[in-house]
Amino acid sequence: MRPFDLDLLHSFAVAMESGSLSDAAPKLFRSQSALSEQLRKLEAFAGVTLLERGKKGVRPTPAGERLLVHAREMLAFSDRALEDVRGVTFAGELRLAITDYFLPSSIADLLKKLRTRYPRLRLHVSVRKSMQIESGADSDDFDIGLSMRILDGRSLPEGIAVRREALHWVSVAGFEPEREENTPLPLLVLPQGCSLQRLARETLEQHDVPYVVAHSASGVAGLQSALVAGLGVACLNASAIPPGAEVCRSAQHLPVLPQVEFSLLPPRPGESELVSAVREMLASQFS
Numbered sequence: 001m002r003p004f005d006l007d008l009l010h011s012f013a014v015a016m017e018s019g020s021l022s023d024a025a026p027k028l029f030r031s032q033s034a035l036s037e038q039l040r041k042l043e044a045f046a047g048v049t050l051l052e053r054g055k056k057g058v059r060p061t062p063a064g065e066r067l068l069v070h071a072r073e074m075l076a077f078s079d080r081a082l083e084d085v086r087g088v089t090f091a092g093e094l095r096l097a098i099t100d101y102f103l104p105s106s107i108a109d110l111l112k113k114l115r116t117r118y119p120r121l122r123l124h125v126s127v128r129k130s131m132q133i134e135s136g137a138d139s140d141d142f143d144i145g146l147s148m149r150i151l152d153g154r155s156l157p158e159g160i161a162v163r164r165e166a167l168h169w170v171s172v173a174g175f176e177p178e179r180e181e182n183t184p185l186p187l188l189v190l191p192q193g194c195s196l197q198r199l200a201r202e203t204l205e206q207h208d209v210p211y212v213v214a215h216s217a218s219g220v221a222g223l224q225s226a227l228v229a230g231l232g233v234a235c236l237n238a239s240a241i242p243p244g245a246e247v248c249r250s251a252q253h254l255p256v257l258p259q260v261e262f263s264l265l266p267p268r269p270g271e272s273e274l275v276s277a278v279r280e281m282l283a284s285q286f287s
Contacts, residue, residue: 002045004045004071004074005041005042005045006074006075006078007038008038008039008041008042008045009042009067009071009074009075010028010071010075011024011028011030011035011038011039011042012038012039012042012050012051012064012067012068012071013068013071013072013075014027014028014287015035015039015051015058016051016058016059016060016064016068019057019058019059020056020057020058021035021036021039021057021058023057023238026163026164026165026166026259027163027164027165027287028287029161029164039051046063046067048061048063049061049063049064050063050064050067051064076117079281079284083277083281086277089120090118090120090121090274090277090278090281091120091121091274092120092121092122092274093122093124094121094122094123094124094143094144094274094275094278095123095124095125095126095141095142095143095144096123096124096125096126096142096143096144096145096146096282097125097126097127097128097132097133097136097141097142097144097145097146098125098126098127098128098133098145098146099127099128099129099130099133099146099147099148099262100127100219100220100221101130101148101196101220101236101237101240101260101262102146102148102163102239102262102286103239103286104220104221104224104239104240105239105242106239110285110286111123111125114285121278126142127219129193129194129195130147130148130149130194130195130196131193131194131195132193133145133146133147133265134147134157134265137157137265137268138268143271143275143278144264144265144275144278144279144282145264145265146162146262146263146264146265146282146286147159147262147263147265148195148196148237148260148261148262148263149260149261149262149263150195150196150199150258150260151164151258151259151260151261152199152258153258156261156263158266159263159264159265159266160263160264160265160266160279160283161261161262161263162262162263162264162282162283162286162287163261163262163286163287164259164260164261164262165237165238165239165259165260165262166237166238166257166259167196167199167235167236167237167238167257167258167259167260168235168236168237168238168241168247168248168257169233169234169235169247169248169250169254169257170227170233170234170235170236170241170245170246170247170248171227171230171232171233171234171245171246171248171249172227172228172229172230172244172245172246173244173245173246174249175230175233175248175249176249176250182210183210184210184211184212185204185209185210185211185212185232185233185254186211186212186214186215186231186232186233187200187201187204187211187212187213187214187232187233187234188213188214188215188216188217188223188226188227188231188232188233188234189201189213189215189216189217189223189234190216190217190218190219190220190223191216191218196235196236196237196260197235199235199257199258200234200235203235203255203257204254204255206255207255209254209255214231214232215231215232220236220240223236224240224242224245227242227244227245228242228243228244228245233248233254235257237260262286264279264282264283264286267279
């Protein structure tokens, strides 16, 4: 009997966790059609229907639920086997600088799982602006950095891409900004120095969309709270949209936004084997 293809299982797990092929495809750096073909191959191999497709996305069938449990175990075991073969022990202390736009609702749980899996590895996590992380690439402030980069057609600095997401104009569910001529859009922003918030302002200005800063938050959590309170509209990546908020209903009247890419900064000259190994592990776990 032939074994499962781990690449197909990984795509299946990401698709089920994402809830839709359109959300999962960028995370896997594949087109939606290529991902759909992978899932069809997996179903053909298993001989059963593994997922239900609908207008609201995809979800696993009962057989798919059972396979998802095995898939996660098999993928985790594969990672551990590779680490063991390479003699990686993941023991020591490391400082990780990360943007708070990255999976804000689940990053804490993900880091907790890493701590459980690698009890001898102690990650000290600091949340910073992407610009600070990029500018500190050669400093001694942190060992590994994960920043968010805007895919606007310009060349990006060297890095290890782990995830891509769409940007959206977001508001509380049911919020409908006034669309009368010259009525400014109530915009929710972070302080100066945030590249994403600068993009939001510049995009509105380039398309002659009037706006007024209705609220300035100190971080993504504050921006999410202002959104849910119905104070206005914000520019956010897909995974940072909080419960109770949604893509703004008037988004079709607002300028199109690019995607963003979350990337780990590349290896530094002379860094330790532990730092290099943990970066590779994080690239796998964060994707």
